[in-house]
Amino acid sequence: MRAIVVGAGIGGLTAAVSLRRAGYEVTLVEQAPRFTETGAGIQLAPNATRVLRALGLLDAVADRSTRPPYMSFRTWSDGTEICRYALGRAAEDAFGAPYLQLHRADLHRVLTAAVPPGSVRLGTEVVGVDQDDRSARVTTAGGEHLRADLVVAADGVRSTVRRRLFGADEAVYSGSAAYRALLPAAEVADLDLPAYAGWLGPGRHVVHYWVSRGALLNVVAVFRAPAARESWTARAEPGEQLREFDGWDPRVLALLERAGRVWRYGIHTRVPLARWNVGRVTLLGDSAHAMVPFQAQGAAQAIVDAAVLGDALAGAAPAEVPEALDRYVRRRRATATSVQAGSVRAGEDYHLPDGPEARARDARMAAYAAAHGFSPQASAWGADAVDGQPAS
Template structure:
């Protein structure tokens, strides 16, 4: 039996713990916060995410909490026209085997946490943020911010985009602000006019900005996010933003985005960050998953899904591993995942630039590219991402 240490008790960390424990290993999860909670707003889960959740045994629990949307819509905020719509109902679900859904973060985190708590082999330790580690040929020891030490056969850094495990492992500095500011809020659905309600993920694309909205929390709230390409260069995370300031920054958004923005009250602000893809995020008995390994912008809506895939692949590769084989198995995990996750990182950047924020001639070129795409063509284009099986085969991109 392997004893794994997991730094981080968010979605990726709990999924990793669950994947390892379900294959017979012991896991200690070290969470920086004083409680195992997950803040934030909405998350989109494509079928590849549900494939992973099914493998972890929590797919049904997440689906029961989710809103299964009918379509993904891209709208031109300037003209009010629909540019393209990707149906994700019957034919899509039949092709990819699972739905496309939206959830509040807690509705994904809670089933993972409940499943971990039900397994004796998982030890959840709050208030234990990993500050540093040391390793030798046989063991790895993590030291927390308050001086405690925990030893195991491997350490998984699932501690997010500002990972302390990555900082020591790769030493590649802080993540890169991409120059986009995002404002997020949740609006009780009873405050949303009926003409603005739709069972869809809808994105309004403007020149240098966009607004996206969809129902979460069983349809009781509208998740609302507004993104501005403002050249922001300083990382900001979850800072409160005044409603009047948000409305000033989106001064001429058009009738529908304007009506949506005026609904928001309790706004918070982030500056979006990511990193360039790297080939190596494993050394010895230490590896990374999720945003610690391959942080990506939100524009492909795949951050959580890729972390879930990481967990399943890592669990598969360590399922029958003796402790002596851990370094080699971690290298295989890294090799299995780097091509696919790197492709998603690059896609996420491209979508922000080419689909959501172009103006003038670039916007007309986007419209011409999207106009001929019918339902079959759209399903074909997303098949590599939404329908890829979760497997530990490096030749298949690990996805």
């Protein structure tokens, strides 16, 4: 049994590892000519780290990560703590796997090392996909035709395969953009910062947490903007981030001022689909359900996709692949679509203007933390990727 995975991001690499464990010969096709250290921080909730443990990768990932003891939500202007949600040992005990924070490149390196180099085709752009009753085929920009029993499209928010399967539906700008930066620990040691915090304000919020074993502080500052292009490499104009967050708590402004390189990117999503698969071809990760990052679940949902995909296809005969892909989509689509919608709602909640609505939100968050300990988004952490049963 052979599979072609299009896209060597986190979802595609995890899918390749999962399919190999299910007995498939996998060809991983990536249009970039080489792997680079794109992105910055990434968060992996227990639903994702449970999968990494099953794939034999958790120890390597955890060795490059930090484990925050809690998340602190704070008001934008003076840093008053709204509430504190439990993480650390409490989350690991409750959900059967840790909550980790790390540099995206560190996760990518672990996943890349788990895929045989000979199965990876870098610098190979896919321009077409087709299929018949017995196999599926991708066409590359160089004119090659690669054939397999199935094709998995993990080619991101601007997926070529999605367009080929379901027609042109462009990525949608969310209305929010973000600045991101990494600061060495020594440069922020005097700021008395929580290890992991979200600062909430009118039309904006800021999140920071430690990556690279605590050597770097990852900072993401989200703001409403009429337009912004999707790019991991676009630089902010000098001082732009300070003007956008003028009047915020001095610690937030110090972070934004001390950041050396500040990147600016527009946050894009995809409209939910009624289905992800056609015959022997299916979508996975951002190509299926790109979401705003306000519940820190984008990568986690792609990782869970990969686990369920491998489980659904294990033992399938060639003729049974379309039915197995149907099972994969049935098990994943509703949950991923729900997380998409919940992430939008979280962003709206974070950005409420000062006044009665924001005060009611703060009281609601504090009451929930007191009653439950964990955040509302923890409802997505407890399902086992294979059997759907709670981890605990």
